[in-house]
Structure formats: C-alpha cells, structure tokens
Amino acid sequence: MSGLTERQKLVLALLVRDYVDTAEPISSGRLVANYHLDFSPATARNEMAALEQRGYLFQPYTSAGRMPTKEGYRYFVQQLMGADELPSPIKEMIRHQFYQARHDVDDWLSLSASVLAQQSRVASIVAQLHTEKARLKQIALLSTRGRQVLLVIILSSGEVHQQTLILEELLPQEQLNSMAAQINHLVAGMDTIALEEKRGEIKDTQLEEVFTVVHQIIRASEVISSGDVYRDGLANMLSEPEFSEPEKAKQTLELFEDRVMLDDLLSRTVIESDAPGVHVIIGGEDTWDKLGDCSLIIARYGSKEHAMGAVGILGPLRMAYSRGVSTVRFVSDLMSELVSESLSN
Amino acid sequence: MSGLTERQKLVLALLVRDYVDTAEPISSGRLVANYHLDFSPATARNEMAALEQRGYLFQPYTSAGRMPTKEGYRYFVQQLMGADELPSPIKEMIRHQFYQARHDVDDWLSLSASVLAQQSRVASIVAQLHTEKARLKQIALLSTRGRQVLLVIILSSGEVHQQTLILEELLPQEQLNSMAAQINHLVAGMDTIALEEKRGEIKDTQLEEVFTVVHQIIRASEVISSGDVYRDGLANMLSEPEFSEPEKAKQTLELFEDRVMLDDLLSRTVIESDAPGVHVIIGGEDTWDKLGDCSLIIARYGSKEHAMGAVGILGPLRMAYSRGVSTVRFVSDLMSELVSESLSN
C-alpha cells in the first residue's frame, strides 16, 4: 500500500487541526469552507472516505462528520505536523521566571510543572530521575535533637539525599563530625560495589550503623525514579469535553495519582530510547495500555552524568500536539541548560 | 426561638444519615419505614416542615423529599453526631503502617495523606506548619559541585531546611567546615531578632553572604506554612454524584491545586483557634467562601514547641462527618504521638 497523496495529507492535517479546536466531528463542507480549499466538498468527501479506509479517520455514526483515530493522530504527528514555536515574548518570560527562581533544582522542577500546565492548558508531570551509577561525594551528620541525627548524603551528580537516624547512644556534634570525616575519607567517590567491599574495614558499631544506611540510600537512589513527582494543571483537563463523563475523568485522575504507574511511564521513555528529544505517545495500546485515551508528550533533560529528569504533559487524544511538542522541547532544553550551567560552576 | 424537640432532633439526625448514604432527597415515608419510627409519615412531615422553617432542611422542588442545608449539617455535627470510632483492627493496621515507616516526618506525612484518603473515601490534605519562633540549632556547608554549596539548616524544633548557594569563589570543603563552625559558634540558639544584631560582627564577605541566606531562610520558616503539602484521594471525589457536573469538579480541583488557598485554609484553622482538636468547616460562607460546596475536617498535630502540622480531609457537603472526625482525630493523635516520641529520644 503506497503512501497518501498530497491532497490526502492536506485534508488529514486540516481535519486534525480543526477537530482539535472544535472537538466536533468535521464535515466535508465545513473543511472546504473554513480553509478555502480549491476543490469541492464532494472531492473532500472522497478523500475522507479514503482516509477512513486506511484507518486514519472514523465517523461516530453514519453520516456525521469525521474525527481522527489514534492512528490518524500518529500519522499527523509523525508526518504532517510542523513546528508551532512558542512566541518569543513568552519564551523570554519563561526564561526570566527560571533565572529568577532560586538556584535549586527542586524549585526549577516545580516551576517547570507550572509553566507546562499553563502553556499547554493540560496537565503536566515533572520528575527527577536518577543516574544509573551513583557515586558518593560526601556525607554529613548533624545532630538535630537528642539521639536523632540527620544524615545528609551528596552524590557526585550533585543530588542530595537526607534521612533521619536515631543512634544507639547520644553523641556530641564533635564526635558526629569525626564519624562523618572517617566515612568520607574511607569511601569518597565510590559506587555501591566498591562501597560493599569497604564494609569489612569498619570496626566501630556506631560507624557501621551509619555506613549501612549510607549504603542503603545510595542503592535506593540507583532506581530510575525515586524523587518527588511534580504535577500541575489537573483542573485544566476537566474543562476538556472528553472528560465531561465523570468516569473518564476519574480514570485519568487515578492514572495521575498512581505513582507506580507514573514511574513506569517516565522510566520507559527514558530507558527505552537513548535518543534524546521529545517523545509523543498517543493513546494506550499494548505496551502503554494504562494510558487509555490520553496522550503523553515527554522529554528528558540533563545528561546521564548530571542531574537528569523528565518533563512532560498529559492530555486527551485531542490535543494541540504541535504546540505541545514545542513547549515541552523548550522547557526541557531550558532545564538542561540550567542544570549544566549550575553544575559547571 | 427555643431549641429543637427531641423528636425533631431524631428526624434531623436520621435524615442526615440517610441522605449521606443515598445522596437522594429523603421523603417522610422513607424515613419512617427505614428506621421503624413509632410515628406516622404525616407526623414526620410536620416535623420536617418545622425543620425546614428553621433552615435546617430544604426541598429541591415542591414536593420532593428533603435534604439538609449547610445549617442542617452544622447542627448535626455540633449537636447530634455521635462518635463513629474506627474499628480496632483498622486502627491497629494504620498504627502498624506508621511504625513500619522510616523515622522521617516526611514519610509520616505522606502516609497520613494516603491513610486519610483511603479511610474517608474523599480527598486528603496534610501539611507541615511552622512554629512561630524559629531558633537556629546549627548549620552545615557541603560542597556539592564546583562553586556550588549546599547549605543545611537545622532549627531547634528539629526542622531541616536546605538550599543551594553559588559562592563567589571556589572553596575547599575544609574551609567550608570552618565557615560553618564560625557561624554556628556565633549564632547557635538565636532567633531572627538576635541574629540581626549579630550581623555587624561579621567581617568576611563570603561569610556574610552565607549569613544573609541563613537569615532569610529562618525568616521564611517563620511563616505559618511553607513546606510541602501532601494530597491524596482526588480521584475518590469524582465518584461522588455531586461532582458529576464537570463545572463543580473543576472548581474543587482548582481549590486543591491552589497552594495559596490551602495555606490560608490551614493556617486559619491553626491560628484562629488555640484549641486543639478536630475542626469541622462546613461549606463556604463569608470567611470561608472559597470552600464553596465542600466541607473540611481538619486537626492539628504536634505542639508549638515541636514539629507541628495539620491533617485533614476535604469532601462534598454530603459526607460522613462522624466517621471523618474520628479518622482525622485518630491520625492527628497518632502523628502527635510519633512526633513527640521521636523528639524525646
């Protein structure tokens, strides 16, 4: 089966655009009139019938207008869609917001979620992912209250972890400092494997206790995603007509609240393809079935060596893919820029 | 105007219960039959008319059954509602989950949100609030990457804050340690006012830079709420018939996503009343108008001296107040217990 004719591509592209705007089945007459096409509605109808034959369009019932199928959207995104860049003033505004924020990855992440939600008018997801090989840079032990001690761990990627411990006996801060110094001296720059080998060298019980926790945390941080997930713009989604049935809305919200699900989604876009750039996943099917009737536009930021994560938007199938891709690309590039700048200082 | 008769109280109480279960206007006949009342539907009708007169009930239209008004719910909660304790096995299960979690306030908070959502079948909110007088316990400076430095601040309450700084020049960890030690020596145990007075004693520029940030953070932490807000169970809400209209659902979701709003809500329940215990706010009116057609059951945990916060649930007006209050009370007591245990170690 050969490809589509130019005119078929035109019809499909316009129909998708129009449907995304109006959320109503598009008729041949409407299409021709709206875009001043130089062929008649009858011709458009013929082309639409052909596109339906190929599975790119469907009619909700005999003799209604047509709407794109998932396949139709996919063809549109892969072959037809042009770039719909964010206007420069908006880009500048966003950039400004980021540079104005504190120099903190967490702040940038929540800002990303907020910006994406606002620009795309759908829901956004942002998460920090973790590098595969975690190497210890240094730790600190800080007395907080009584036997309670805060363990701060800094990885070579610049990532920070903290955890409260309760020690067997009460130790003054000076002693905590010296314990931290000992551990730092022993294991700085090591990954989990090297760390494991050093275990035997530790004699002191208190020290071993701390060592064990450090080891645990570093192992835990080797999991692909384990930090906070930032979400925003949930309310946007409910405005869309596809979520007018509460059942649909509920499903989507559950998808959003399910951490396991999100982790899976995020990690798969990152692991599955080494290719950077924006990924568009349109609707659920086999591997992505949980996605249901939603689409996900997602991109990685950062690099394997540094802090890394994913930013994306989640919306109904009927969404402004072109604008969405541009927005996600812009934000992920900005994050990459910020992260690498901040680390090269 | 005198109070309600016993029979009126009975009718109101049963009607509220029944309506909460069924979400449908309750008729006199139904009420009498369902609860085997020893008076006739006609009598019930008279009582219901009287209750309507007082503003506790209303009919959606002439000759439908009746449903409670906000006032009706308020009367019910304040005067009629008994305790509907959680079953012991469930209490034990929850307790078990908490003691199994890591000894980390953050973990407890997110667990609280999850437990509340699951038990109440509505949405939950949990937030850490801050004590009014923040006193510095100690700080640490940890080199993360290049000129980037992690500032960790521990307050006397045990609260931990962290922030990334970028220093003017690159300093080795040893020098950072000595800077931290100097600051600790200078200002340990001080509040913002005392801190301000010490400013003059600092000569070194780098040191002053750090000092300024420390000061800022402590000031910021004196705001009532500034930490993360944990939410859960949003999807629960959409199952309720009151949110079948997307418009209502959207409003409620927006309320939930609006940090400013939530902060206000939380801080008011904490500031406004020194009384501990569970607060029930039923629907929006003047001071709480943003709440709209939702109710909030909320309680404080912890104490002013220690880590403190609020746990609560947010649902439609038609919600199981009795069970909700018991659940919120149980979780907040549990949190208090955990926090004070953890601090007395």
Place this chain on the structure above:
DNA sequence: TTTAGCAGTCTTCTATTGAGAGTGCTAAAG
C-alpha cells in the same frame, strides 16, 4: 478526475403525555 444534485440515514431538539413520588392541607380520631 471532479463535481452538482439528491435520496437516504442518523442525531438532536422539542413537545406531549402518563406515571409516580411526595407533599400540604383538612378533617377526623385519640
């Protein structure tokens, strides 16, 4: 190959109707 014309199909809107549910009132009973 394109297009005008038209019959045919399916939805959607409005109006009408009947059934049912529940009330308020009245008058009798306790």
Place this chain on the structure above:
DNA sequence: CTTTAGCACTCTCAATAGAAGACTGCTAAA
C-alpha cells in the same frame, strides 16, 4: 392539643413521537 388518615395538587422523570437539520454516499454529468 397532638396525631394521623385521606386526598388533591404539584412537580419531576421517562418515554414517545415528530420535525428539523446535518452529512454522507451514490450517480450521472461536466
């Protein structure tokens, strides 16, 4: 004076029918 049976009345809800309208697919001509 309180309670209750009886009943007329009101209003919703569901079902039905019919009319209007929107598009299509087909056919035949350009």
